Amino acid sequence: METNENSNACDSSENAANEAFLVQSFYRFFHLEEERLIEVKRALETKAEQLGVGGLLIIANEGINGTIAGTNNSSSLFINFLLDNSDSSIAALSHSDKLGAWNVKEARSEDFPFRRFKIKRREEIVTSGDETIDARSSSEHLSPEEWDRMISENPDLTLLDTRNWYETEIGKFRGAIDPKLNNFQEFTDFVLKSSPPKDKPVLMYCTGGIRCEKASLQMKSLGYEKVYQLKGGILKYFEKVGRGLYEGDCLVFDKRVAVDPNLKPTGEYVFCPHCGQPGKEKITCDNCQTEAKICHRCSEKPFKSTCSKNCANQLQFKAERAKENRAKENSARTKDSLMA
Known part of the structure; x- marks a missing residue:
């Protein structure tokens, strides 16, 4: 969300x-x-x-x-x-x-x-791009306790994170496969290209469980029979178990940005003012000198080491104006030298 x-x-x-x-x-x-x-x-x-x-x-x-x-x-x-x-x-x-x-x-x-x-x-409450999916009946749900037990007792299984790449960067279950999705519509293509073994149980999870309701049905349509999902997702797992087998924090789409396994806002992340992804890189704005945080990707881009899009635009405008002035000065010098 x-x-x-x-x-x-x-x-x-x-x-x-x-x-x-x-x-x-x-x-x-x-x-x-x-x-x-x-x-x-x-x-x-x-x-x-x-x-x-x-x-x-x-x-x-x-x-x-x-x-x-x-x-x-x-x-x-x-x-x-x-x-x-x-x-x-x-x-x-x-x-x-x-x-x-x-x-x-x-x-x-x-x-x-x-x-x-x-x-x-919206057309869908979780966007899959496939309107034929009827998620009112989905795969078997595992409680957080059943989830831990199944992972402990079945080391030879496929543990699959169905979230987007900027969510898995913050945290995921130990040993989980990260599809590095840009959006949920890419999930089926990932399964087709990576071809997880069909004879092994597939355990999947997401933030609150809703994405897995559709992802599990997509996998079943591709011939996977042993598909299980974490009931209530990571948030319910934190509520019932705490950290357990999870490593890191969990992204949430409100002003908390990310919560820890105690379901407390971490205070570490912000939504990057340039791209909207979670970030924690501390910077001093190149334009107004305000202390701020942005994501590490934007921190490496021109004019993005700034506290806001407005400051980034101002910085770029100043740079372009300076470039134009240098070009005019060089042109004037060239003209003067030709006339001398």
Whole structure:
């Protein structure tokens, strides 16, 4: 998911000093017609405003995927409203013709991780590019405890990270294969090119579990039968096990940027102002001398050792202007020498 923004009710400066905020991530696959989807969207927006929660939700005809945050009470009330099938405005979420299970993870943050509450309408709640996938029924899920046990008892298996390269750079399970994806649409091509053995169990994972719901079905369509996924993803693993077999931190797409195995914001990373990827390279801006952080890739690029795109543009403009002035001076000298 992406970084996002804030509502008036989310501007909880008086609460922030006194209590940690409850952050809850969730998803569910179902099928809703467009008219019912619009009703659900309006009902959730109204409830979020009433309760003063912030967050980002993605909705599509195939389901809902999101993260919200608020005080303990407001966040819990919103989730209860979401899961409660008695309210007519969102009853369609539980009365769809075929449903996947609700998947909810919890964490806490001392700072409010969203700037506002927003719902985005998309074609898919996790973009695969394959609209034929029906993720309401997917592969076998392993609890975090079952996950550790299976890895310990079956050393000859394929452990597969389905996230993008900038997520796996921050952390991953020990021994996991990193496909170095730019986006999820590349996953099937990776499987076809790398050809993991089909006679071995495949254990896959992602941040919260939702990407694996589709990735597991894609692998099954390619002839893999022993496919398992980590229920609730890395976030649920952190919640239940802690560090365990995981090495590093986990990227999240809100103001926390990354959480450690205790589900606490690391404070180490920022979203790079130039490319949007996580970064922790400390710099002094070449333009305004502000202390900042950017990603290591941008730190090696011309004009990117700056605290913002604006400073990068100003620095580039100054360099181009200086180049033009030097060219004019050289041209004038050449002209003077020819006239002498």
